Amino acid sequence: MDFAHWLPIVWAVILIAAITIYVILDGFDLGIGMLFMLERDETRRNVMISTIAPVWDGNETWMVLGGAVLYGVFPGAYATLLPAFYLPIVLMLVALIFRGVAFEFRVMTKGTPRAGQWDLGFMIGSAVAAFCQGAILGGVIQGVKVSDGAFSGGSLDWLTPFTILCGLSVMCGYALLGATWLVWRTTGVLEASCRRWASRLAVGLFACIAAVSFWTPLLHAPYLRRWTEWPNIVFVAPVPVLVVALGLLLAASLRKGHSRVPFLCALGWFFLCLSGLGITIWPYAVPPTLSLWDVSSPPSSQFFQLVGTAILLPIILTYTIYSYRVFRGKVSEADGYH
């Protein structure tokens, strides 16, 4: 009993960690894609993209890991959620295709009319992918119709005002991550624009977080109880307090010209939101019916995978940090004219 009980919990934590790492890392990539809409200058666009060119596909790999872990450890959830979110997933994958190839294609077609089209693909792809990810996340919170352990709803069940709000929130959040990342990694005019964008996006995201937070408990009774009943409230109350505190710190650091603090504050917001999401739906993998234990693979699968993960994940983190360090430092526009 113990093994079979604890393994899914350990894996749920690993999965949430992988999703969080993905959201943060690819979040600023996708955010930069959306900020292309605001920055028309070719040189500055190149600066924006060169801050992420060496790392973006490592970032996207966390999403592959998320899919693979869900498939191997929680096959019941993988087999229920993916058909339930079939259309937004397909849309997201297609958007990520445009986003991903644009990195190379826009450079290779430089100087031709095609280059502009790939820039457009980069922007729209990033925006659509971000929206779909938010909508899927919102769809999971909202719940999925299940009978006999399989998805039994309609293909557009996921599309509701709540999931649209979640989609827009994630777009706003990723754009904020992108803007604060660029505040950290760039200089001059671009940095100044990003500070301006970041303060507006921060206000927008704060409003989104508030709206989603008030809406979520109304979706299902257990969600409301999770956040309001004694003694849970003692553990969960710091979450909203910290959100407000980080918001104030973010605003101040943007104004005062800090370069790294705004990005860290934005990361903090994402961390808190995803923790809040985890707290809300725990212990469901497919709310409101299937728990982690209902959807998990046999302990032998989970254990075999856990051994590898325990060894490999630290190694992966080490060389990911190494590759970020190789490309550290501010990228300036002036670099382009030497």
Place this chain on the structure above:
Amino acid sequence: MQNAHDLAFILARFQFAFTVGVHIIFPAFSIGLAAYLAVLEGLWLATGRHVFLDLYRYWIKAFSIVFGMGVVSGLVMAYEFGTNWSVFSKKAGPITGVLLSYEVMTAFFLEAGFLGVMLFGMNKVGRGLHFAATCCVSVGTLISMTWILASNSWMQTPRGYRIDPANGQFLPDDWLAIIFNPSFPFRLVHMGLAAFLSVAFAVGATGAWHLLKARRQGKISSEPVRVMFSMAMWMAAIVAPIQILAGDAHGLNTLKYQPAKLAAMEGDWNSEGRAPELLFGIPNMKTEHTDYAVGVPLLGSLILTHSLDGKVPGMKDFPRDQRPPSPVIFFSFRIMVGLGVLMMLVGLWSLWHRRNSTLFLSPSFHRVALCMAPAGFLALLCGWVTTEVGRQPWTVYGLLRTADSVSPISLSSMVVSMTVFVIVYVLVFGAGLGILVQMLGREPEEGEHDADPSHASDILATRAHPALVDASAAKGA
């Protein structure tokens, strides 16, 4: 309603086949090209000859394009198991999902983590470290292939599992038996060689193209072009014959473990000794007969059993609902073998030219080499069609039917997504192919730039060239 369900099922299959068929080209290209790049950089470090660095810098641009397309088309695959085959993924996930996770953790991160250093870090880290990064990417592609083939081979020849009587889930019993299932080593070797061979012919064709161009312009071909062409032809001459032996061994393995697939590949209906090898024919699944058959007597038994009177299986040995669609794999198999033989002949022809010192002087040979550019990839695709269609009507061979593996996706959703995939893939990967061809149409220069010359004025290039920046700063001082 039943019809709509059947149509959705067919679309789910076509969609998967289409997306995985497009995808497989890129990893195969990356596997071969990454190994080639590692060899080039190693040779440059060992010999100091600049031509190897020139070639490295020339091919790494193609690699970045191909790898990027592989990443984005591969992400689709990681989710398509669940979107299209939810029942399969729920039942087999405890085995195939775990293998996929190992692939991500041991291979994808390794590749992606060091790709940035490989592409943009030549002047940011030392030579040794950069070479290590190239090797990591190359090893990553090979590890990736190993895991995904273990998973695929397990679906073909499942071992080491138990079936949960409650829900039909496959429970892992013995991971070593699962990974080292009977068809795995054969498929791994066959696919690895196919990737190397495909890239050898793509590189060879690029070399041949520039040799022909130089000749037309009355110029002497450049050293990088000659070295590229020569290396590619060595690969063709050595690997193509080995691949035919590996393919033969793989065929014998199929005969042992998947006789129905083999009978369908051969278009044989009756199990018999002294069987002919059909060169042509149109297998008819309804009449249980192969029409217009043209065969070579005894050759079938000879190839499959290595003896003249060896008994080969026929499709009538198996119930109708367990036979793979012979008309498809009869042809895909023959196209693959035909291309394999052609590749071997080109390899042998190159040896003859080499002995006569005419390797760089024969335009007719160069034209043939140019035409062979897609040969390896086509053969590889035909091989995959043969083995995957030949696995039908099962997803997990003999245990789980494809028809029972499909997701409850509505027909309308399937139609929408299929349309979107086809349009986007044609648009994006068509453009990618165009860019690739254009890029390879530019002759490699002696003193090839680190990044594409079109980068020269932008940040990407100068960021990759801190040495250049430093040098110009030093000049200024």
